[in-house]
Amino acid sequence: MKDTLTSYLFLLPFLLIFLVFLAFPVFYAFYLSMHEVRDLADVFGGMEWVGLKNYLKLMHDARFWWSFLITLYYAALSIPLGILVSFTLAVILNQPLKFRNAYRSAIFLPYILDVFVVGIVWTFLYSYPYGVITRLLMKIGIKIPGLLSTPGTALPSVVVAMVLKNCGFGMVLFLASLQNIPRSLYEACEVDGGGVWEKVRFVTIPLLKPLFLFMVIIGIIGAFSAFAEFYAMTGGGPAVIIGNKTFLSTEVTGLYLYRNFEQLKLGYAASISYTLLFINLAFSYLASLSMRRRFV
Amino acid sequence: MKKGILYILLTVFTFIVLFPFLWMLSTSFKPNPEALSLRFFPKHPTLENFKRIIRDYSFGRYFINSLIVATSAAFFATLFASLASYVFAKKEFPGKRVLFSLFLSSMMVPGLMFMIPQFAIVYRFGWINTYRAMVVPHLANVFGLFLLTQYMKTLPDSLIEAARIDGASEFQIFLKIILPLSAPVIATVFLLTFQFHWNNFLWQLIVTTSEKMYTVPVGLAMFRSAHEELYSLKMAASTLSIVPIAIIFLFTQRYFIEGLTRGAIKG
Structure with a gap:
C-alpha cells in the first residue's frame, strides 16, 4: 500500500501534465467541435452548442476537400522520394568508406533544425528573380518562372526542400536496420549467383519491409500535420482557378486548420482536427494492410 | 574505381x-x-546585420526567450519523465500497464489535434504571453518516458536492493543510483526536448502576442512580414536560430542519432 503511494508520487508530475494537456484535450477537442464561437471578445466563454453542424459543413466544404487532395499530393510526392533518397544513401553509407560518420552527421544535421526557419532560408534561395537557385537554373538555360509563385512548381519545390531536410533521418533508420542483416544471407545470395542488385532486391528490401511501412506511416502522419513548411514558403498560395472556383495550390489541411483557428472559428477548426485524427488512423491501417499483401 | x-x-x-x-x-x-x-x-x-537585428529589432531578447523556454522545458520534462520511468521500470503498482499503454497511445494522435484545446486551456488559465504557456503543456514527454523506461529496465535490481538494505529511501535510490546510471539516456532526452522546444514555432506563435515574449522563430516570422526586402537581416536572424542548435548537435550527435533511431525502431 505504502509502495503504491510512493509509486504514484513519482508518477504524479508526469501524470498530471498528461491528463490536463494530452488526455483531456482529446475529449475537449470533440466538445469544441460541437460548438461555435458567438462572442469574439470571450472566445471560450461565448460558445454555443451546434451539434454536428461543423462536421456536416465540413462534408460540403470544397476548400477542405481541396486541402485534403493537396495533402495527399504532398504525401504522394514526398514519401516515395524521401524513401528512395534515404534508402540509397543508407546502402551507400553501409559500404566500408572513409569519413562515413562525417557524411552521416552532415546529412543528418538539417533534420534537427526548425522547419519554419529552414523554410525561410529556402524561400530566399527560391525567390524570383534574384534567388540563387532561380538564377543558377537560368544560367544553365532552364527558363523558369518563380518556383514558389507558380501553381505547378510551388508544391514540388517545397517537397524538394523538405526531402533534403529530412532524408538524414530515414537514412539513419535504414542504416541501423541494414547493420542488423546477417552477412550469411548476402553470402547465400552470392552463392546463388546474385550481384549487387539481386542482393538489394531479394535480401535487403524484403527484410526491411517493416521499416518501409513505418516510413510510409510516419510520412502520412507528417503530411497531415504539415504546417510550418507551407506557412514559411508559400502561405498556401499561389491561387489556381478551377471551373469558377479559386483554390490555393499549396493549402494543405494543416494550413487550412490554422487559417480557421486564426479567424477564431475554433469549433470548426476542432472538427477539422478530429477528422484529421480519423484520417490518420485510417491511412495507417490501410498502409499496414497493403504492405502485408504485397510482400508475403 | x-x-x-x-x-x-x-x-x-x-x-x-x-x-x-x-x-x-x-x-x-x-x-x-x-x-x-x-x-x-x-x-x-x-557583422552589421547581427548588430542590427539585436540592436534595432530585439532579436537578443528573442534569443534569450528561446533559451529560457527550451532549457526549462528540457529540464522539467526530463525530470518528470525520469521520475515516472523509474516506477514503470522497477515497481509494481495497480494501473501500471493501463497507464503505460495510455501514455504510448497518445503518440498516435497528430500534434495539430492538441493545439486548439491546449490553447483553450492556456487561455483560460490566463497564461497567454508567459513562459509557462510555452513550456508547461509539453512537459509530459511520452517519447522520453519510453526511452528512459526501456533503459532503466536493464539496470540490475541488486543495486537497488543493496541500497534499500542500507536504509536508503526511494527518492535517494532514484537520485543516487538510478539517475547517475541512466546518464546517457537522460542526456538524450534532455537534448531531444531542448531541440523540440527550440523549434516549437507554431505553439510559440499562437501563445504569444506581446513582442517581449517572442522566441527567435516567432520574431523571424514577424520580421519577415514587415521587412520582406531586408534579406541579409533575415538570414542573420535565421543564423541565430540555426547555428546554436547545429553546434550543440555537432558535439552531442551520438545522443541525438541514437535516441531518435532507437525510439523510432522500437516504437
Whole structure:
C-alpha cells in the first residue's frame, strides 16, 4: 500500500501534465467541435452548442476537400522520394568508406533544425528573380518562372526542400536496420549467383519491409500535420482557378486548420482536427494492410 | 574505381543538403545591397546585420526567450519523465500497464489535434504571453518516458536492493543510483526536448502576442512580414536560430542519432 503511494508520487508530475494537456484535450477537442464561437471578445466563454453542424459543413466544404487532395499530393510526392533518397544513401553509407560518420552527421544535421526557419532560408534561395537557385537554373538555360509563385512548381519545390531536410533521418533508420542483416544471407545470395542488385532486391528490401511501412506511416502522419513548411514558403498560395472556383495550390489541411483557428472559428477548426485524427488512423491501417499483401 | 564514384556522389549530395545553410551563413555576413549577388564569399564581410537585428529589432531578447523556454522545458520534462520511468521500470503498482499503454497511445494522435484545446486551456488559465504557456503543456514527454523506461529496465535490481538494505529511501535510490546510471539516456532526452522546444514555432506563435515574449522563430516570422526586402537581416536572424542548435548537435550527435533511431525502431 505504502509502495503504491510512493509509486504514484513519482508518477504524479508526469501524470498530471498528461491528463490536463494530452488526455483531456482529446475529449475537449470533440466538445469544441460541437460548438461555435458567438462572442469574439470571450472566445471560450461565448460558445454555443451546434451539434454536428461543423462536421456536416465540413462534408460540403470544397476548400477542405481541396486541402485534403493537396495533402495527399504532398504525401504522394514526398514519401516515395524521401524513401528512395534515404534508402540509397543508407546502402551507400553501409559500404566500408572513409569519413562515413562525417557524411552521416552532415546529412543528418538539417533534420534537427526548425522547419519554419529552414523554410525561410529556402524561400530566399527560391525567390524570383534574384534567388540563387532561380538564377543558377537560368544560367544553365532552364527558363523558369518563380518556383514558389507558380501553381505547378510551388508544391514540388517545397517537397524538394523538405526531402533534403529530412532524408538524414530515414537514412539513419535504414542504416541501423541494414547493420542488423546477417552477412550469411548476402553470402547465400552470392552463392546463388546474385550481384549487387539481386542482393538489394531479394535480401535487403524484403527484410526491411517493416521499416518501409513505418516510413510510409510516419510520412502520412507528417503530411497531415504539415504546417510550418507551407506557412514559411508559400502561405498556401499561389491561387489556381478551377471551373469558377479559386483554390490555393499549396493549402494543405494543416494550413487550412490554422487559417480557421486564426479567424477564431475554433469549433470548426476542432472538427477539422478530429477528422484529421480519423484520417490518420485510417491511412495507417490501410498502409499496414497493403504492405502485408504485397510482400508475403 | 567504383568507390571513387561513391565518394563523389556522397560529397555532391552532402554539399546539396548543406548548401542552403552555407548560403544563409554567407548572406548573413553580406551588406544588404550585396545580398542578392551570386558570389559566395562576401565582398565586404560585415557583422552589421547581427548588430542590427539585436540592436534595432530585439532579436537578443528573442534569443534569450528561446533559451529560457527550451532549457526549462528540457529540464522539467526530463525530470518528470525520469521520475515516472523509474516506477514503470522497477515497481509494481495497480494501473501500471493501463497507464503505460495510455501514455504510448497518445503518440498516435497528430500534434495539430492538441493545439486548439491546449490553447483553450492556456487561455483560460490566463497564461497567454508567459513562459509557462510555452513550456508547461509539453512537459509530459511520452517519447522520453519510453526511452528512459526501456533503459532503466536493464539496470540490475541488486543495486537497488543493496541500497534499500542500507536504509536508503526511494527518492535517494532514484537520485543516487538510478539517475547517475541512466546518464546517457537522460542526456538524450534532455537534448531531444531542448531541440523540440527550440523549434516549437507554431505553439510559440499562437501563445504569444506581446513582442517581449517572442522566441527567435516567432520574431523571424514577424520580421519577415514587415521587412520582406531586408534579406541579409533575415538570414542573420535565421543564423541565430540555426547555428546554436547545429553546434550543440555537432558535439552531442551520438545522443541525438541514437535516441531518435532507437525510439523510432522500437516504437
